[in-house]
Amino acid sequence: MTPPPADVVPLPAAAAPTLPDLWPPVKIRRGFWGFLRRNPTIAIGGALLLIMLFIAVFAPYLGTVDPTTLNTPRRTRAPSAEAWFGTDMLGRDIYSRVLYGARVSLTVGFAVAILASVAGLTIGLVSGMVRWADGLIMRVMDGLMSIPSILLAIALMALTRGSIGNVVLAITIAEIPRVSRLVRGVVLSLREQPYVDAAVAAGTRTPMIILRHILPNTVAPMTVQATYICASAMIVEAILSFIGAGVPPIIPSWGNIMADGRALWQAKPFIVFFPAIFLSITVLAVNLLGDGLRDALDPRLAKAL
Amino acid sequence: MFSFLVRRILATIPVVVIVALFVFSLLFIAPGDPAAVIAGDQATPEQVERIRESLGLDRPFLVQFSEWAWRLMHADLGRSIFTNLPVTTMIAQRIEPTLSLMLITLLFSIFVAVPVGVLAAWKAGTIIDRIIMGFAVLGFSVPVFVVGYLLAYVVALELEWLPVQGYTPIARGVWPWLENLILPAIALGFVYIALIARITRATMLEVLQQDYIRTARAKGLAQTPILFIHALKNASVPIVTVIGIGVALLIGGAVVTESVFAIPGLGRLTVDAILRRDYPVIQGIVLLFSFVYVLVNLGVDLIYTLIDPRIRY
Numbered sequence: 001m002t003p004p005p006a007d008v009v010p011l012p013a014a015a016a017p018t019l020p021d022l023w024p025p026v027k028i029r030r031g032f033w034g035f036l037r038r039n040p041t042i043a044i045g046g047a048l049l050l051i052m053l054f055i056a057v058f059a060p061y062l063g064t065v066d067p068t069t070l071n072t073p074r075r076t077r078a079p080s081a082e083a084w085f086g087t088d089m090l091g092r093d094i095y096s097r098v099l100y101g102a103r104v105s106l107t108v109g110f111a112v113a114i115l116a117s118v119a120g121l122t123i124g125l126v127s128g129m130v131r132w133a134d135g136l137i138m139r140v141m142d143g144l145m146s147i148p149s150i151l152l153a154i155a156l157m158a159l160t161r162g163s164i165g166n167v168v169l170a171i172t173i174a175e176i177p178r179v180s181r182l183v184r185g186v187v188l189s190l191r192e193q194p195y196v197d198a199a200v201a202a203g204t205r206t207p208m209i210i211l212r213h214i215l216p217n218t219v220a221p222m223t224v225q226a227t228y229i230c231a232s233a234m235i236v237e238a239i240l241s242f243i244g245a246g247v248p249p250i251i252p253s254w255g256n257i258m259a260d261g262r263a264l265w266q267a268k269p270f271i272v273f274f275p276a277i278f279l280s281i282t283v284l285a286v287n288l289l290g291d292g293l294r295d296a297l298d299p300r301l302a303k304a305l
Numbered sequence: 306m307f308s309f310l311v312r313r314i315l316a317t318i319p320v321v322v323i324v325a326l327f328v329f330s331l332l333f334i335a336p337g338d339p340a341a342v343i344a345g346d347q348a349t350p351e352q353v354e355r356i357r358e359s360l361g362l363d364r365p366f367l368v369q370f371s372e373w374a375w376r377l378m379h380a381d382l383g384r385s386i387f388t389n390l391p392v393t394t395m396i397a398q399r400i401e402p403t404l405s406l407m408l409i410t411l412l413f414s415i416f417v418a419v420p421v422g423v424l425a426a427w428k429a430g431t432i433i434d435r436i437i438m439g440f441a442v443l444g445f446s447v448p449v450f451v452v453g454y455l456l457a458y459v460v461a462l463e464l465e466w467l468p469v470q471g472y473t474p475i476a477r478g479v480w481p482w483l484e485n486l487i488l489p490a491i492a493l494g495f496v497y498i499a500l501i502a503r504i505t506r507a508t509m510l511e512v513l514q515q516d517y518i519r520t521a522r523a524k525g526l527a528q529t530p531i532l533f534i535h536a537l538k539n540a541s542v543p544i545v546t547v548i549g550i551g552v553a554l555l556i557g558g559a560v561v562t563e564s565v566f567a568i569p570g571l572g573r574l575t576v577d578a579i580l581r582r583d584y585p586v587i588q589g590i591v592l593l594f595s596f597v598y599v600l601v602n603l604g605v606d607l608i609y610t611l612i613d614p615r616i617r618y
Contacts, residue, residue: 154591235448244580273454276450283448
C-alpha cells in the first residue's frame with residue numbers, strides 16, 4: 001500500500017549514511033490471514049461489506065418492523081429508544097427502512113457490476129479480436145461515452161416504469177462502454193504477445209486462444225473494474241431514486257428515504273442523515289475493496305496511484 | 306496546425322451523430338410502451354394515442370429520425386408535452402444558474418485539486434500524503450447530495466455563515482450571486498477534486514523520478530519552481546485530460562446539487578420533467594449536455610498542443 005518514499009526529498013547535506021548492513025529478515029506471511037495482513041484495505045473494505053451483506057440478508061431479524069407500515073399518529077419522531085432512527089412523515093420506522101434499503105442498494109450494485117462486466121467483456125473481446133468490427137464498435141462506444149452516465153440513466157428511466165430491474169438495466173447500459181474500452185485495450189496488447197503468436201503458429205483455433213490465452217489475463221483488471229462499477233452503480237441508484245427516477249417510492253431504498261426527507265431536511269435532518277451514512281459507508285467499503293484489489297493484483301499500478 | 310484543427314473538429318462529427326442517433330432511439334430501445342408510460346396510469350387510450358402521435362411514434366423510424374435531425378440542425382428541440390413551450394426556450398430560461406454553478410465548481414476544483422495533488426506527490430509516503438489520499442477515497446465514496454446536505458446543515462443552518470438555499474442572478478451583483486454558489490460548488494466539486502488530485506499525484510510521482518528534475522535539484526533550484534514549473538508542466542497532459550473527462554461528473558452531479566440547494570437551473574428542469582414524464586424536455590437536456598461534453602473534450606485536445614510542444618498532429 002505505502003508507496004516507497006520517492007528519492008526526491010533532498011538528503012541533509014552532511015548526513016552520514018546510517019543504513020544497516022542487512023535488511024532485517026522479512027517474515028513472510030502466507031495463507032488467508034497473511035493476505036489480509038498484507039492488504040489492510042481489502043480487509044477493512046471486505047469486513048464492512050460483509051456487515052452490510054449481513055444486514056441486507058437478515059434485515060427481518062434485526063429488530064425491524066415492516067418498513068412500509070404507516071403509523072400516522074407517530075409522524076416525524078426524533079430518534080428514541082422505541083424508534084432508533086426516528087420515524088418519517090408517514091410514521092414509518094426509519095431504522096427498519098434503512099436496513100431493508102441495504103437490500104436494494106446491494107442488489108443494484110452487484111447486478112450492475114455482473115451484467116456490465118459480462119456485456120462489456122463480450123463487446124470488448126469482439127472489438128479486440130475482430131478487426132473489421134473494431135472501428136464501428138468503438139465509434140459507437142465513444143458516442144455512448146459522450147452522454148454523461150447519470151443523464152443517460154435518467155433518460156432511460158423517464159421512458160420506462162420505475163422498477164429495480166429497469167434501474168439495473170439503465171445503469172448497466174451507461175456503464176458498458178467503459179468496460180468494453182478497458183477489455184479491448186487489454187486484448188489489443190495481449191494479441192501482440194509472443195506466446196499468442198506461438199499459439200497461432202501451433203495451430204490453436206481462435207476460440208481456444210481467447211479462452212486459454214486472452215480471457216485469463218482480463219480477470220485481474222475486470223475484477224477491479226467490477227468493484228468500481230458496483231460502487232458507482234449504488235451511487236447512481238441513490239441519485240435516481242432521490243430525484244424520483246429510480247425504484248418506485250413504495251420500495252424502501254436509501255435514495256427513496258432521502259427523497260422522503262428532502263422537504264423536511266431543515267427541521268428533521270435525521271430522516272436524510274441515516275440513509276446517507278449507510279450509503280456512504282457501503283460505497284466506501286466497495287471502493288476500499290477495489291483499491292486493495294488493484295494494489296494486490298497489479299503491483300505496478302500500486303506504485304503509481 | 307491548421308489542418309490538425311480542421312481534422313480534429315471533423316472527427317467530432319461522427320461522435321455527435323452517434324450521440325444524436327442514440328438519444329433519439331432511446332424511445333425505441335426502452336422496454337415497454339413509452340407512450341403509455343409517459344401518459345401515466347390514469348390515461349385513456351385516446352390520450353395515449355395523442356402522445357404517441359405527438360412523439361411521432363406512429364411513423365417509421367427513419368422518417369422520424371430524419372425529420373427530427375432536420376429540426377435539430379435548425380436548433381429546434383421540439384415542444385414540451387406539459388407546457389407546450391419550445392424546449393429551447395425552457396432551456397434558455399434555466400441555463401444561467403447551471404452554467405454559473407459549473408464554472409465556479411470547475412475553477413474552484415482546479416485551484417484546490419492541483420496544488421493538493423502536487424503536495425501529496427512531493428510528500429509521498431508521509432502522513433500528509435496519506436491524509437490527502439484518504440480524503441480522495443472519501444470523495445469517491447460520499448455521494449454529492451450527502452456532502453450537500455452536510456454542508457448546508459453545518460455551514461448555513463447552524464453557523465449561519467452563508468445562505469441555505471436559492472440562487473441570485475449575477476445581474477443583481479457579484480457577491481449575492483457568489484454567496485449562493487459557494488456551498489453547492491464545494492459539494493459538487495468534492496468528487497471532482499478527488500479525481501483531479503489523484504491523477505495529479507500519480508503523474509507528478511512519475512515526473513519527479515526523471516533525470517532533469519535531479520539536474521534541477523543539483524543546480525540548486527528551490528523546491529517550489531521545481532515542483533510547479535519544471536515538473537507540473539510535464540505532468541499537465543494527463544491532468545488536463547482528467548479535468549475534461551471529469552466534466553461528466555459535474556454535469557451529472559449538477560442535477561442533484563440543484564435539487565439539494567433549490568437552484569432553479571437545468572437540473573431542476575430535469576427533475577421536474579421526470580416527475581411529469583416530459584420526455585422532449587429530458588431529450589433536449591441530455592443532448593445539450595452531451596454536446597457540451599464533446600465540445601469540452603475537443604477543447605482539451607486543442608489545449609494539448611498549447612501546453613506540450615512535443616504533441617504535433
